[in-house]
Amino acid sequence: QVQLQESGPGLVKPSQTLSLTCTVSGGAISSGDYYWTWIRQPPGKGLEWIANIYFNGGNSYNPSLRSRLSTTLDASKNQLSLKLRSVTVADTAVYYCATTELSRHRLGLDFWGQGILVTVSS
């Protein structure tokens, strides 16, 4: 079964770029069998969808973040990455990567990483 592990800096200064990586095991990104999702959760608050990422490149982004967001897939490392530019304290959150089989598209997210807390502070 697929396992996900987020990694990256836990502290980012305001106006800088937040960069996270999600390492995938138990399944190949290049297989095209899965689609990949980033979700975040500010401390004590609810879940916010960030992006869906597909190996064929047909990505979709949260409109409220689209202008600051970029995502990539690295098949050679079996990793997905997220970059969020010009961060503010409002971007402080636990960031999760998650996935499910493409055949189960829209039917919930089966597999989640443990999440990584990113704090935006000077």
Place this chain on the structure above:
Amino acid sequence: DIQMTQSPFSLSASVGDRVTITCRASQSVISYLNWYQQKPGKAPKLLIYGASSLQRGVPSRFSGSGSGTDFTLTISSLQPEDSATYYCQQTYSTCSFGQGTKLDIK
């Protein structure tokens, strides 16, 4: 964007109680509605997908119903380990979540 509204915001119930949480969408999501359980410090866990299908491994006391704009998650006989926050998620148009319902055990 499709807005998801859950009610109640929080509730407290006793072991053995039947508990219902509702989720309303600002427009029809057909049956593209999923439910998650999240415990403190943990990632969400998928309970129900497609409005009413039980995810494998999830106890049968959990059930989901509804279509269009109105959905419910029911726990038929509350257990101590069900203390958690529950979220609905629509995947009809990209994705959005309800604000969550915190369930405590009396």
